[in-house]
Amino acid sequence: MSKLRFIISMSLDGYVAGPQQSVENPLGIGGERLHSWAFELAAWRAPHGLTGGVVNESSAVVERRLTNIGATVMGRNMFGGHPGAWQAEKPWNGWWGTEPPFHHPVFVLTHHAREPLRLKGTTFTFVTDGIESALDQAQRAANGKDVALAGGASAAQQYLDAGLLDEMDLSVAPILLGGGERLFDNVGDDLHGLSLVDVVGAPGVAHLRFVR
Amino acid sequence: MSKLRFIISMSLDGYVAGPQQSVENPLGIGGERLHSWAFELAAWRAPHGLTGGVVNESSAVVERRLTNIGATVMGRNMFGGHPGAWQAEKPWNGWWGTEPPFHHPVFVLTHHAREPLRLKGTTFTFVTDGIESALDQAQRAANGKDVALAGGASAAQQYLDAGLLDEMDLSVAPILLGGGERLFDNVGDDLHGLSLVDVVGAPGVAHLRFVR
Numbered sequence: 060m061s062k063l064r065f066i067i068s069m070s071l072d073g074y075v076a077g078p079q080q081s082v083e084n085p086l087g088i089g090g091e092r093l094h095s096w097a098f099e100l101a102a103w104r105a106p107h108g109l110t111g112g113v114v115n116e117s118s119a120v121v122e123r124r125l126t127n128i129g130a131t132v133m134g135r136n137m138f139g140g141h142p143g144a145w146q147a148e149k150p151w152n153g154w155w156g157t158e159p160p161f162h163h164p165v166f167v168l169t170h171h172a173r174e175p176l177r178l179k180g181t182t183f184t185f186v187t188d189g190i191e192s193a194l195d196q197a198q199r200a201a202n203g204k205d206v207a208l209a210g211g212a213s214a215a216q217q218y219l220d221a222g223l224l225d226e227m228d229l230s231v232a233p234i235l236l237g238g239g240e241r242l243f244d245n246v247g248d249d250l251h252g253l254s255l256v257d258v259v260g261a262p263g264v265a266h267l268r269f270v271r
Numbered sequence: 272m273s274k275l276r277f278i279i280s281m282s283l284d285g286y287v288a289g290p291q292q293s294v295e296n297p298l299g300i301g302g303e304r305l306h307s308w309a310f311e312l313a314a315w316r317a318p319h320g321l322t323g324g325v326v327n328e329s330s331a332v333v334e335r336r337l338t339n340i341g342a343t344v345m346g347r348n349m350f351g352g353h354p355g356a357w358q359a360e361k362p363w364n365g366w367w368g369t370e371p372p373f374h375h376p377v378f379v380l381t382h383h384a385r386e387p388l389r390l391k392g393t394t395f396t397f398v399t400d401g402i403e404s405a406l407d408q409a410q411r412a413a414n415g416k417d418v419a420l421a422g423g424a425s426a427a428q429q430y431l432d433a434g435l436l437d438e439m440d441l442s443v444a445p446i447l448l449g450g451g452e453r454l455f456d457n458v459g460d461d462l463h464g465l466s467l468v469d470v471v472g473a474p475g476v477a478h479l480r481f482v483r
Contacts, residue, residue, distance in 0.1 A: 258472025
């Protein structure tokens with residue numbers, strides 16, 4: 060069965076993006092520090108078209124997370140750019156340049172209809188009829204593989220609240236952001252069966268893996 | 272040098288106590304789930320006067336945390352009972368019965384003066400002139416050993432903000448509480464030099480150790 064696997068980095072104070080997110084600063088003030096542990100990894104750099112990098116205890120975690128993913132779902136805020144309707148001329152095309160790192164179909168949750176965006180190796184499909192439709196489309200596109208939920212917080216909260224997350228890979232960055240977008244706001248006290256099954260310590264990060 | 276070592280359990284959504292704390296329910300709704308991982312340990316049960324219990328990956332963590340502690344500092348809310356002035360007759364004497372588990376001097380931060388409370392093995396001294404005075408008194412009482420900061424959130428925030436924490440042992444419980452007392456509120460984005468140095472995974476918990 061195709062699983063929905065949520066993968067995210069969070070600060071000690073619970074934020075997945077810092078304060079004052081903008082087009083110029085999509086992760087908010089300090090938000091890039093959430094991912095410092097990843098940027099130096101060869102296992103992260105290769106799929107992003109970068110050479111070099113190190114191997115450490117995070118490497119196997121990152122490799123496992125990238126394995127058997129056939130499609131990705133993300134929220135509009137993570138696809139990013141700006142809120143509201145798409146601009147008719149030169150609509151926002153994502154943060155990822157001409158060749159996004161996904162290399163599989165990506166489904167973007169949005170209230171604003173838009174034709175699919177075809178870039179090298181990745182097509183973004185814009186889904187306006189809800190999280191279950193997006194998951195259903197992604198699972199069919201994944202062709203037997205799993206679906207990654209890439210965030211952001213609002214999309215994650217909706218899938219968690221609906222009991223649709225099969226796995227959660229939470230990388231806790233040992234930093235405070237002091238404000239921004241909180242991952243676990245608005246979800247009450249129910250993890251919907253997700254249990255901690257593995258903990259990995261690595262330079263600058265603690266990886267917590269949950270499954271149900 | 273006598274270090275100040277902060278030791279606490281926190282939920283995934285950042286709470287160190289659940290909602291609706293009261294005299295009857297000092298940890299708030301669901302708050303005891305923060306400590307489920309500890310209650311079953313022989314290493315936790317013995318100092319609390321209980322027999323039995325298991326040994327697992329948490330055992331060495333708990334034993335290390337209890338080692339070389341000569342005094343404890345805690346906030347009034349953790350000493351607990353009720354806010355405001357102490358009742359003249361039958362003042363609140365803590366949650367710990369006639370023989371508290373500390374077996375060393377404990378210093379309670381409060382705005383309300385009170386004579387020391389002497390119980391079997393533990394004397395509680397009530398400090399009204401601030402966190403630095405409490406730390407100074409505790410370090411002298413610790414007689415060369417370290418001082419434990421036991422919480423709660425408000426006391427921890429004050430010591431963190433003042434740059435006085437030398438170590439932080441954070442046990443992340445894989446649960447949501449959905450409300451309550453947040454550990455890292457009101458402290459901005461500065462860990463004051465505390466760096467992650469060790470991560471231990473154990474049944475039902477991830478232990479993150481910070482030092483500076």
